[in-house]
Amino acid sequence: MKAEPEAQRRLLDLQAIDTALAQLAHKRRTLPELAELEALARQLSALEDERIRAQVAVDDFDRDIARLERDVDQVRTRKDKDQARLDTGRGPARELEALQHELASLTRRQTELEDAELELMEQRETAQATLDELLAKQAAGRETREATEARRDQTLAEITKEAEFRSGARQPLVADLPADLIALYDKIRESSGGLGAALLKAGRCGGCRLELYGTELARIKAAPADDVVRCDECRRIMVRTAESGL
Structure with missing residues (x-):
């Protein structure tokens, strides 16, 4: 899947909102x-x-x-x-x-x-x-x-x-992002405990916290900026920024 790097980075904003909403829901239940x-x-x-x-x-x-x-x-x-x-x-x-x-x-x-x-x-x-x-x-x-x-x-x-x-902030963000990217994100989030996208930071997946090595790291380094890359371990979207250490 392809998506502009900025759109991928904005997934982190969306994830932050969804994480906050999940925490609020948990707080409500408990x-x-x-x-x-x-x-x-x-x-x-x-x-x-x-x-x-x-x-x-x-x-x-x-x-x-x-x-x-x-x-x-x-x-x-x-x-x-x-x-x-x-x-x-x-x-x-x-x-x-x-x-x-x-x-x-x-x-x-x-x-x-x-x-x-x-x-x-x-x-x-x-x-x-x-x-x-x-x-x-x-x-x-x-x-x-x-x-x-x-x-x-x-x-x-x-x-x-x-x-x-939070929901009010989520709606315009979702509307501004590609529909196929949101669909993939939501699908992963629903099957992965609420986390669909995470920052790739210093060569480590922010979803499963595993550090990337060898061919996996090489694959991500070689991927075009608009490629939506996913972690081989947890299958979450890994968002690449200047902090990714690539």
């Missing part, structure tokens, strides 16, 4: 904030599972405490009724004695229920403290996520702006 957000998502998901379990525990305690409170109220109501009957002093002695026994039994029952309720209330307090701690962790996690998202968005906006600038 932002630290992306990994941080993934980790935060896992943490918040785990915290939500814990919060649900903690909330269920608190709700269970509330239900049991409410049940015990109803039982205590029923016992109190029964005690008040029996005490009122006993206070009248009317009725057979056996019946009054039975009321006294029932009052004693109800008092013991009330004490048992109140003790059980107090124990549940203490356990509920512990469960509520666990729930509150988890809610605080969730709130802190969400704040961290929001801050991380803001950093991510800012960095992505900067990357997008720079990529647009």
